[in-house]
Amino acid sequence: MTTITVTQECGPxxxxxxxxxxxSPHVQRVTFAGADLDRLHWRGFDQWVRLFLPSDDPASxxxxxxxxxxxxxxxxxxxxxxxxxxxRSYTLRSWRPEVRELDVDFVVHGESGVAGPWSVSARPxxxxxxxxxxxxxxxxxxxxxxLVADETGMPAxxxxxxxxxxxxxxVALIEVPDLADAQQVDHPEGISVEWLVRGADQPPxxxxxxxxxxxxxxxxxxxxxxxxxxxxxxxxxxxLVRDRGWGRGDVTFCGYWKR
Ligand SMILES: Cc1cc2nc3c(=O)[nH]c(=O)nc-3n(C[C@H](O)[C@H](O)[C@H](O)COP(=O)(O)OP(=O)(O)OC[C@H]3O[C@@H](n4cnc5c(N)ncnc54)[C@H](O)[C@@H]3O)c2cc1C
Numbered sequence: 001m002t003t004i005t006v007t008q009e010c011g012p013x014x015x016x017x018x019x020x021x022x023x024s025p026h027v028q029r030v031t032f033a034g035a036d037l038d039r040l041h042w043r044g045f046d047q048w049v050r051l052f053l054p055s056d057d058p059a060s061x062x063x064x065x066x067x068x069x070x071x072x073x074x075x076x077x078x079x080x081x082x083x084x085x086x087x088r089s090y091t092l093r094s095w096r097p098e099v100r101e102l103d104v105d106f107v108v109h110g111e112s113g114v115a116g117p118w119s120v121s122a123r124p125x126x127x128x129x130x131x132x133x134x135x136x137x138x139x140x141x142x143x144x145x146x147l148v149a150d151e152t153g154m155p156a157x158x159x160x161x162x163x164x165x166x167x168x169x170x171v172a173l174i175e176v177p178d179l180a181d182a183q184q185v186d187h188p189e190g191i192s193v194e195w196l197v198r199g200a201d202q203p204p205x206x207x208x209x210x211x212x213x214x215x216x217x218x219x220x221x222x223x224x225x226x227x228x229x230x231x232x233x234x235x236x237x238x239x240l241v242r243d244r245g246w247g248r249g250d251v252t253f254c255g256y257w258k259r
Pocket of ligand 1: 089090091092105106107108109113114115117151153155156255257258
């Protein structure tokens with residue numbers, strides 16, 4: 001079974017690496033280009049993609065079908081692991097249509113996994129394929145917003161801050177492993193953006209959850225968005241719904257990875 005959303009709106013986008021730069025201790029920014037990006041439907045906010053990366057076999061990307069349907073996707077996934085591409089989820093950090101360049105910020109989390117290590121070793125000309133998945137953020141009609149993320153959710157929260165109407169008020173709590181991972185933020189004046197540093201011995205989510213527990217929160221006209229390590233996302237929701245009496249519909253949350 002797959003829960004993948006197969007959108008034919010722009011189809012699979014075949015892209016090439018232009019550059020890969022370590023922008024901070026735990027963030028590797030890979031810039032992609034390619035003629036297929038003319039078909040990108042840029043939505044902003046936390047727009048994300050399924051990113052297909054080559055396995056040991058460089059030809060594995062050729063198995064991403066040009067016309068992706070549920071059937072052709074399942075067929076590709078049924079290939080032996082070394083022949084099919086690996087698939088991971090990533091947020092589109094920024095888009096410069098004038099030069100047709102797209103940035104993705106990869107958290108560098110050591111030697112394990114596929115996408116993190118791939119980003120560090122990516123060289124100009126390396127290939128990947130993207131499948132647009134739209135946005136998780138659905139523009140709730142609320143005047144006060146709480147945004148909570150760890151470093152994997154940082155691109156999503158920074159994108160939302162960049163694209164929100166300038167009249168919205170609220171708080172963004174962003175947890176990073178190192179203060180040097182904090183990025184410049186373009187945000188509505190009425191949203192206070194606060195960076196919290198996670199100690200090496202602390203599990204992800206602990207600093208933001210501790211901070212959230214101390215906050216006064218508005219009684220109405222509010223919405224929360226929490227993304228990052230699974231315990232962070234579910235912890236924020238549990239705290240708001242169980243301890244603060246928020247409605248379930250007042251919280252959008254998504255576990256981006258599992259510790
Ligand atoms: C909608 C969505 C958007 C996302 N956007 C981004 C994004 O913009 N940038 C980003 O970096 N991530 C993002 N993620 C999270 C990313 O998909 C996961 O971190 C993914 O597991 C990374 O793949 P990998 O191949 O490096 O590691 P995997 O092969 O998936 O995992 C290997 C091991 O590494 C651990 N691991 C995975 N990620 C981390 C991490 N960040 N820190 C510590 N340990 C980890 C796993 O628990 C596992 O033990 C997003 C996820 C979703 C669902």
